[in-house]
Amino acid sequence: MAAKSVPVMLSDVTKIFRDPKTKAEVHAVENANFDVKPGELVTLLGPSGCGKTTTLRMIGGFELPTRGKILIGDSDVTFLPPNVRQTATVFQSYGLFPHMDVFDNVAYGLKIRKLSQDEIKNRVNAVLDLVGLSELAHRAPGRLSGGQQQRVALARSLVVEPQVLLLDEPLSNLDALLREQMRVEIRRIQKSLGITAIYVTHDRIEAMSLSDRVIVMRDGRIQQVGTPGDIYEYPVSMFVAGFVGKVAFFPARLEGIEDDGRTALCTVGGRKVRAGSVAGNLGAGARAVVMARPESLRLVGREDAIATGMVTARVYLGSSVEIYVKTEAGEILVQIDDPSGKILPSEGETVWIGFDEKLVRALPAD
């Protein structure tokens, strides 16, 4: 169905909003540089107000960059209006046409392209099948559930065979179960059509489970670009580490980096630690932290402990157990896999925490 997949590239894109009255400036996006490969699904992930929507809207043509260039395929589209770009957007609020039924909503883009009646019918029916809405073709959008509306919006964008699909928190209005289903569905459709897609979300699980690569943003600036695995295991900053997953930070001093260029020698609480990896921008002698994900933490004897504290909660999850420990460095979550048969501490008990050195990472302290 889709035409040849195309790449998207942003170079030094900046967007500054200026309040016409107070003249106050909001730097919504600053010097965004990234590219999306053909057929790739990339998520923009970040907390509220970090500029994700603005970035997406510039790619869609709804907002003009203050500076910078946007390329789709080989062509510079920076100043093109949305109606001549080969992008299709699924809006957070869907933006369905309330005076048209589902069929006409989906057919709208095809009618604009002046296709024949027959072709419109065929293509609309095909895409409604794809999203599983054939039954509801003649309903008014006002009488659809949130998930159905969302699928109409998706179908309406897909039917025009865009080169780039832009999705702005499309699942935020849905309940958890539906969200999961739709996530799988969107990924399946995007992959099968080979459309380049950019997906905005502030939900890290959504970002991790959906995308080829993730772009983490904060205050208008891109923090890190990488695969979900990279971002999770090798974050470049405490912010990224904390934003994409549960993590414990231990204040540390970086003593040096070993010859392999990866292993970092640190002191954590007077104890020498060889952290499995180190953020690139960290030099010897720097104030640092050692980050550990719950699965690299474990309960140890007093002599091997990095931290100690009291268990505040124990959550049984079947294949693992989460133990929440209140320590001097804040609350730390320790994940214990294959709990069956192990002796687990109970609430109120004092425990000692250690970590698997190979799995922890040294990061610059904020």
Add this chain to the structure above:
Amino acid sequence: MFTKKKLIMFAVVCAIFAVGEFWIFSTLQNTFEKNSIKEMTSLIKAMTSSAPQNDEDLAHWSEELSAIYPDNRFFVIKGVPGEEGSENIGGDSALFDIWKLPANATIAENAAESVSYLEVFRWPAKVSFLGVPYTLMVAPVPDEEDSSARATLLVAIDASGYVAFGKLVQSLAVVAFLLFSLGFGIATFSRDPISGYAILVLAAIVIAFVAYPLIEAVRLTLVKEGRFSFDVWKTILSNRQYLQALWGSIQLGIVTATLSTFIGFMYAFAVARTSMRGKRLVTGLATMPVISPPFSLTLSIILLFGKNGIITKQLLGLQNFNIYGLGGLALVQTISMFPIAFLTMQGVLQAIDSTLEDASLDLNASRWHTFAHVTLPLAAPGLLSSWLLVFTNSLADFANPLLLSGSYRVLSVESYIEVTGMGRLNNGAALSLLLLLPTLTAFLVQRRWVSKKSFVVVTGKPSTRLSDLASPGARRALTGFVAVVSGFIVALYATIVAGCFVKNWGIDYTFTLANIGEALARGKQALLSTITLAGIATPIAGILSMVAAFILVRKKFLGKRILESLIMTPFAIPGTLLGISFILAFNKPPLLLVGTGAILVINYVIRELPVGVEGGVAALRQIDPSIEEAASDLGADQATIFRTIILPLIRPAFISSMSYTFVRSMTAVSAIIFLISARWYHITIQIYNFSENLRFGLASVLSTMLIIIVLAVFGLMRLLVRQSEFLEKTVTTQ
């Protein structure tokens, strides 16, 4: 967007356009000049050949010429000036003064030479006397043998027409260049040229038909004989009669506003806050005066209380009762305008959070105490705002005082009399501008004070269950009051209908159908042209107001605030002022429209645009912008989005704007009374003429017809809007 290539292309194309335009402009000017020189030369030949044979008679010749050609000036010289024996004979010596100026010595020499060769000489530069430009010609009067000049005639020919033509062509060329470069600029640089053009067109419309006429009106009051002067204003402000009219308007406004606010509040309270029955009927009846045509209520007041009124003469037998004047005016204006106060107050009373009142009642306060200490203070800003609204309306009212003021003076009628009766356009303009003063003051008070002081507690949704604040006794009194006023309204309309079928009201009450035939025969042309022009104005105003609303809500551009204010201006200014401004601006080129149907259509559109725009803006604000963005994303350009998305979604606003325009155009008076012509007459003016000539039967028939048309249009609108109500719901719940 601005790239070097585009900028260069833009500059080149504009330059080519400018050059082409200059070429056309100068060709036109040259041709015109050549023709006018030809004309002048033959005119002068005719003059010189009429010269008296006797040299003695030459003394009177210039006077004779001045008598025949009053616009021109003459000076006669015997012989050829500068040569021997020449002698100034007489005429306008100012001409010779120019000849004698040392700076003009060479020109004068050339002129004398031409004359001695018996050729007409044209002075190269225009000369001006008392601010009027002239072409100066020097012509020989040949002797009998046609061999030499026995006299020389200096002629100054009025060139103001010629100069005006030049200026007109020049300004047209400038306007054409501006429009072209703006339009081409938008096409080259804009991402959204269609909206750009729409903005350009709207701006052109409001500049030409709002700003320009108003500026002309103000200008006229500030010039005297081509010079800046405050004379007009001095006259106006020192003349007793005019000041009386100003005071009269204000007095009437105060009385009407006070009465209307009182009645309106009673109505609103009865409808919003008591369990009175028949609320819908009462509301429906109260809206009748707002939509009914002008003169109809006045007419019925005259039929009831006039010299031959059925109540005053037949029932009470009063001989010298005089309804004309402040009393009658206040009565008819109150009936016509209290609904404004009613509707405003109803909104306010419904928006008051009744939990406040309930709390007061719970604290064992009496109903009266609650009303006086909770409800009334909360409603106070609303009361003031109603009062100001009615006050403004009363001042702008023209139709009622026109028929009913008698010897009482009000500004709107006074300015009409100045213009049409006395032909003093400048005084008329000044008087109608004066009318703006109290109106603007009221508007500012409203803006600055009322909106700030407003402490109506609006809870978002109107409180569903409002407590009945009236005790049974109070409710009965209130119901009685409302019933009496409503009964009076019914009686007024019944009187008009009755008037249709009576032979000669006040004298001979025999039943007759003759009025209908005669009124139709004599009013047919007016009715047809009124319907035609209103019909033309309706879709134009409808589309234009929706486009304007769309642009004002959704687009960002330079000068948006100014455009918005200009669009909204006609709403705030009295019709009289707009009408006078229109005749001032459009009885001359470049927009010579007086006497055409177009000027009426334009007037309708301009006057009704603000209301339509306001409705459109309110409707658009309800629509999630992402709906339009989605359409644009799917490939629709702005025009397509407007047609396929916006218009269907704001259909209710569109329809009501159109029906409103139609009805208001059918019932217009104050502005169009200045603009109608024999060909394009208006039905309301016809009603006025019938009433003035005491043909009340005919006036009643036309009024009744208009009322029926108005009701039918509103009924149709209701029907159409209701059909699309489901739309509004889905839009807002999205």
